[in-house]
Amino acid sequence: MPKTLTIIGMGACGVAAFAEAVTRLRYDPGDGWTIHLVERDDQLARGLAFGTEQPGHLLNTESRLMGLYDREPGHFRTWLEARRAAMGTPLDPDGVEYPQRREYREYMHDVFERALEDARVAGIPVEIHRAEAITIDGDHSSATIEFSDGSSIATDVVLLTIGTPDPDRFGNLDGVPGYFDSPYPSHRMTEGIGQHQPVVILGSGLSAIDAVMTLLDTDHRGHIHLVSKEGLLPRVEIPAPETGYERRHLTLENVHRLIRERGTAFSVVDLVRLFRMEAETALPHPIDWHAEDRRGRDAEAALLHDIAAAEAEDEPFQRILTAARHDSTAIWNLLRPVDQKRFGKWLAPHFAAARFVTPMINARRIADAMTRGLLSVRGLVDETVADENGEGFVVRFENGETLAAPIVVNATGQATTLEEMKEPLIRDLLEKDWLQPHPVGGAIAHRATCRVISATRDAPRLYALGQLLNGELRDTNAVWFNVECAGGAIDDILRQR
CATH class of the missing domain: 3.50.50.60 (FAD/NAD(P)-binding domain)
Structure with missing residues (x-):
């Protein structure tokens, strides 16, 4: 029997999920699927972060990690090289590139349009709704999504890709x-x-x-x-942070070994110890850890230091954290909720400064x-x-x-807890107990499939990507990670027929 998938939100996560769904349905259509795409803004394939026209708004991740196809992180770089060559300004093949976000928006639009065309050729029905989804009703077998303009649609599965929710602060x-x-x-x-x-x-x-x-x-x-x-x-970006470093201490293998040999939980103290050992191994000189705690100190001096360190490639933290990116969520989920909260209180600002750089x-x-x-x-x-x-x-x-x-x-950033997310749809799902707050932030979900775990048995089939799962999946600020998650979610959705 044909099924219906509805993707709510057509920013980077929504485009990645749509492209992955079309890719899979082209070679394995099953009993047939209809895809509904929902976007409240006037443009699809844009999103808040990439909708800007400001020339100073650059990608904060190197171009080689920004591809929107699952398992193809370098796809954007390939697209960018072809585009720049056609413009007569070819890229250095080995060079580091942080393009303007408006250029990445053009890439998103190209991926989206290609998926639409592939769906048309393959006979996959796609319907686009330019409205805000405000409520979801129904049960495990089917759901109805109601929009702000009074219209509604029926669907079997809902994938929430609402981007970075505005916080209800101040x-x-x-x-x-x-x-x-x-x-x-x-x-x-x-x-x-x-x-x-x-x-x-x-x-x-x-x-x-x-x-x-x-x-x-x-x-x-x-x-x-x-x-x-x-x-x-x-901190300041260093050349190609995704290459050239092999971890010795901060590895998933060492974390598992600690747990197995000690018979005790992995703690935030253990995490700090492994990170310090890694950094001290990576540099040929001692690290003044007291000086690395910059809270309340001279920000200008720290920035000038970081610029010089990045130019000299004498900055290990980015290489370590970037090299650990594929293990970070697994390590995060080996921490107990109490230690995840301690991480947020003690370490999160330092982690963010070193991981999400300028x-x-x-x-x-x-x-x-x-x-x-x-x-x-x-x-x-x-x-x-x-x-x-x-x-x-x-x-x-x-x-x-x-x-x-x-x-x-x-400019304090996106909302982290469900309670501070202002979107009417999120509040509707919270009231129905179809979203359960994670102790650290976002909603509770299956980590491998991103399927939302509701508090009631009669909830519709809900999936989520991105910031909605920030407590369950630590790296939800990273496009490459969300693209991988989109692949897992779409795989699970299409398998359950």
């Missing part, structure tokens, strides 16, 4: 003039912030860097303040802005509130100091 600032709840889409900032206005950006990670790039791209002249709990900037060209732009006195970074922020006199905002720090500014941009 609700006290919503609606206050001068408050931007996200740096995306960037045109809101370029159109709504005066060139000479001081700006406070909440956060100091990659979303905050995007906000800075938006301002620098428009030749902003007002002072830019990055404020966060830790005051940590991302391309060199943007790091130099940030350093230049600091040198010119245009940009500063500060940690130990306590709270941000609207000024009582209606004149902008006040940021308070833990030492009692304050900072006033007319503009605040929330």
